[in-house]
Amino acid sequence: MEQTIEFNGRSIAVDKAGYLLNSQDWDEALALHLADREGIDMTDAHWEVVLFVRHFYQEFNTSPAIRALVKAMEKAYGPEKGNSRYLQRLFPEGPAKQATKLAGLPKPAKCL
Amino acid sequence: MILHLLRSSPFSDHSLSQCLSRIAKQDGIVLIQDAVYALQGHQQAWYSLLMQCEQLYVLQDDLYARGIKAADAICTIDYPQLVALTLKFDKVMSW
């Protein structure tokens, strides 16, 4: 069901779980607001992952599942950041799910 | 050894020709559903290739359902025999 978030005088359409319905609505200010709703204090490390996920989506037209996110992060930034413990610490409710949400992307398919 | 399960009519779909062009000598073919109409293809280019297949089977229920008759030389099978065939071959590919 369509719901909306009121933000900076705009009405942003989201699904029941809080994912943006239109990824074009996304900007960095909105990402901060979404993070706030998730109880996440955005640090540079968080931004790095969120922007990475958004870039992944733009390049491959799919939201990465956790395993793919870890492998892609590893290729881009090395094993320090390309590991699930590091990502899990940043996004305690699941890095693929939460980073995808903050990046304004569609929820990864349930099958994954 | 692959058992190829053909499902569509070779008069309207290329699956049978495509399968025949790749098949190995030890592979088998089972015609089910609309693929059983292949037995009416005497005039068709693919027919002789199909008849060269040493392990060609046709599902009797699907033939009977469509009023198509198989020549005596054609090996017709029932579902229990189809199950046995899937186990005789290493794997099954549906077309």
Next chain:
Amino acid sequence: MQSKRIAIVNRTAPHGTSHGQEALDMAMVAGTFGQEVGLFFIDDGVFQLVKDQHPEAALRKNYSKTFAALEFYDIDTLLVCQQSLLSRGLTEADLCVPVEVLSSESLRSALAQFDHIVSF
């Protein structure tokens, strides 16, 4: 028990039907689950890999961009039938990702390496 290897065979062209998109979904989930996957492209299936597709123009999702992400899903076996390319006026240079182009003969023996085959 030893994990079974699965061959996913693409036999149909993209966009006209959803076969290719759902075959890719299955491949990505198999990769996510650590299953050994081989993606085969034969007959019209080779059209799946054509580069510069813009299915948005036909209101379809552009999943052809996703093939390039398969390395992150541990899928590195993309095998394409040479004869199918040739007969459709395509060469390896027309494809959107690096693949292995094989003769029917080699393709058949590659397929024999897998335990199960599903086709789309």
Next chain:
Amino acid sequence: MATFSILVTSAPFDTQGSHSALQFAQAVLAQGHKIQGIFFYQAGVNNANAWSQAPADELNLPKAWRDLQAKGVALHVCNTAAARRGVLSEPESTERGLPAHNLQAPMQASGLGQFIEMLNVDRVVQF
């Protein structure tokens, strides 16, 4: 005894695939083999639409699947493929604020991961 998984990717009624799958599954069980499960994917997910109705003089496929499930065969449906085609489980339906759901027992809403787990069998046969 051998183990089988069956993948149904073709639409019920519109095509014969589901009927073939059913007859094959019955033959597998009759021979004392085991079916790990039947997985419905692509248009095959329409088999899970609890609202589909056949005229009285045609095979009642939903009932045939129920009878098969009663013999211990698990029936799994890909959630994502089903939702795309208007077949929704209760949680999926609630999450989207829809008034009802039409994917219910004996069909189980699963993910493709379930199918991957069903590969650990002697044969996979697709209809």
